Structures are given as C-alpha cells and as structure tokens.
Amino acid sequence: MRISELGTRRCLESEHWKKWLSVAVNVVFLLLGQGVASLLGKFYYEQGGNSIWMATLVQSAAFPILFIPFLFFRAPREEEPTTTTTTTTTATISQPSVTTLCLIYISLGMLIAGDNVMFSVGQLYLPASTYFLLSATQLGFNAVFSFFINSEKITILILNSVILLTLSATLLAVGEDTSKPAGVTKEKYAIGFVCTIGASAGYALVLSLMQLAFEKVIKKETFSVVLDMQIYTSIASTFVCIIGLFASGEWGDLKGEMEGFKTGNVSYVMTLFWIAIAWQMSSVGMVGLVLTVSSLFSNFISMLSLPLVPIAAMVIYHEKMNGVKIMSVLMATWGFVSHLYQQYLDDVNKSDETRESDSIFHVSDECT
Numbered sequence: 001m002r003i004s005e006l007g008t009r010r011c012l013e014s015e016h017w018k019k020w021l022s023v024a025v026n027v028v029f030l031l032l033g034q035g036v037a038s039l040l041g042k043f044y045y046e047q048g049g050n051s052i053w054m055a056t057l058v059q060s061a062a063f064p065i066l067f068i069p070f071l072f073f074r075a076p077r078e079e080e081p082t083t084t085t086t087t088t089t090t091a092t093i094s095q096p097s098v099t100t101l102c103l104i105y106i107s108l109g110m111l112i113a114g115d116n117v118m119f120s121v122g123q124l125y126l127p128a129s130t131y132f133l134l135s136a137t138q139l140g141f142n143a144v145f146s147f148f149i150n151s152e153k154i155t156i157l158i159l160n161s162v163i164l165l166t167l168s169a170t171l172l173a174v175g176e177d178t179s180k181p182a183g184v185t186k187e188k189y190a191i192g193f194v195c196t197i198g199a200s201a202g203y204a205l206v207l208s209l210m211q212l213a214f215e216k217v218i219k220k221e222t223f224s225v226v227l228d229m230q231i232y233t234s235i236a237s238t239f240v241c242i243i244g245l246f247a248s249g250e251w252g253d254l255k256g257e258m259e260g261f262k263t264g265n266v267s268y269v270m271t272l273f274w275i276a277i278a279w280q281m282s283s284v285g286m287v288g289l290v291l292t293v294s295s296l297f298s299n300f301i302s303m304l305s306l307p308l309v310p311i312a313a314m315v316i317y318h319e320k321m322n323g324v325k326i327m328s329v330l331m332a333t334w335g336f337v338s339h340l341y342q343q344y345l346d347d348v349n350k351s352d353e354t355r356e357s358d359s360i361f362h363v364s365d366e367c368t
C-alpha cells in the first residue's frame, strides 16, 4: 500500500469516528433538550399558564444564545465554488445563492411555526393519553415522507424500529390521564385532536424538507451549516409567533397569567426562560441529526424522549414505573438498537464502496 493511500485511509477512518461522535453529541442534545422542555412545558400548563402563542414563541425565541457558538464555528463564506479533488477529476460544487437560502430558511421557519403552534394546542387541549397516541403517528408520517421526498430505503430493520417505537409511544397512553383538561370543551378537544395529527405530519414534513435542502442545495456537512439552519429558521418562526401573539390578543393577557401563576412571578419567567433554552438545545440536536444521519433518525430520537420521560420522573420524583411503562421503554430500546444497527450496516457499506473507489483514488476535501 502506498504511503499516501495509507494516509488517506487513516483520514477516512478519523472522519468516520468524528461523524459518530457528532451523532452521539446531537442525540444527547436532542434527548436532554426535548425531555427538559416537555417536563417544564407540563409544569407551565399545570401552574396556570395557558397562552398558546407564548408556549409556541418559547420554542424558537432563544435563538440569540446560538450566536455564541456561531462566532466560534462560523466558516467564512466562500466566494468561489468549492472544489473536491480526485486524481482523475476536479468536481465543482456550486454554492447556493443568498436568495435561494433565504427562501429555504423563511419557508421552513414558517412551517416550523405552524407545527409548533399545533403542537402547543394539542398539549393544552388533549389529555396525556390521547396526546401520546396521536403523536405516535409521527414516525409513520416520517417514513412515508422519507421514502417519497428523500428516496430513503425503508429496510426491514428501519421498519422494525418504526413499528416498535410507535407501539412504545402508544403503550405510554395506557394508564395515563384520560380526563379532559379543566375547561376544555368538546370543540376544543376536537381542535386539539386535529392539531396533534397536523403537528405530527408537519414535523415529519419539516424534517424531510430540511434533509432535502441539505442534500440538494446546501451540500455541506459542517456545524456552521447546522447553526445557520437553526438560527435563520428560528428568526422566521419567532417573527410569525410575535405576530400571532399580538393578533390573537394573548399579549394583553400575559400580565394576568404571570400574576396568576401558582408558583409566582419569578417562577413564571424562569420556567419560560428554561423552556426556551431547552428547545434551542433540542433543535440544534434535531437539525444536526438530520444533517449527519437522516430526518427519520432525527424524528426517531425525538420520539425516544417520550418513553425516557417516565424514567426521568422515576429518578427525579421517585415516581413508580409500572409494567406497561417498562414494556414501553424496552420496546423503544429494541427499536433504537435496530435503527442504530441499520446505520452501522450503511456505514460499513459506505466504507467498502470508498475502499473500492480507492482504485481511482478518490479523496475527500478533508483528506487532501
């Protein structure tokens, strides 16, 4: 083996480990962020919070905290097209125009705002059991969108993991509170029902479109691309929420909501503040996983946080785990391992293909 070939192989291996490390970090961000946001979101509603637009606004409004990593990881914008070198050819990857990027960020941001508002309505109007049941459709929607929009192969392992996690989320509904939240009329219940299905489909659509934008337009795999996507879509989404907050008249009720909050004013502000931070953390993980793995995997990890919440409640509040919840956690774990194993097989296949193409000595940007 030539020394240069050995160097390239080592470099490819190090890229491979970097990818898996980045996947692990994104999984932790998404699980932790989504878990904390869900627990605190529940607390907000239980303590007397009932502003749909405020609950939606906090899902995107803390984007300015991302300016800190943005300054460190910002890649200088290339003026020239990026070139990828092989020994035989020099491929040119053209950069998308600013107009194209703006259109992508604004439309995704508006879709995200729509999803978030439906997500908040569902949580406010539905009992936990119905909410879990309906949210369980999220992965099914994503499998369909991934197939049609992202041309993903739905293998037996992926299908197995989708079915297991859907069942796991469905099981969580058993034994949960089935009574309508106080003050929820039949009409509001129906609205909550439709909105939760809409949010499940909307979230899956957003993730698949984001993957499409990364693969077909942005064509780069860096942390700065994740930050760009998260910051710019959050700006658009926050803008929509502020309009909604004023247009709905909820703005005028916020003072009363804060004063009526059972644990006090400071607790009200702190709850919203930490919900907002947790959503940013979760969203960075969510976008990062769409970029490094796929929209389906990202949605899968979002859903995984559902059965993990009872475990967190057991550790933090010493709540009892019943048999059904244990089953739900075991199914989710099996589904997770199944999905991860598919990723591993895909990775091995990719490495084999790269090795084969070593004969024409293809070298990625980082390894030249």
Ligand SMILES: Nc1nc2[nH]cnc2c(=O)[nH]1
Pocket (backbone or CB within 6 Å): 115, 116, 119, 138, 199, 200, 202, 203, 302, 303
């Ligand atoms: N519908 C929906 N919206 C979200 N926003 C952030 N996470 C989720 C999720 O799991 N489902």
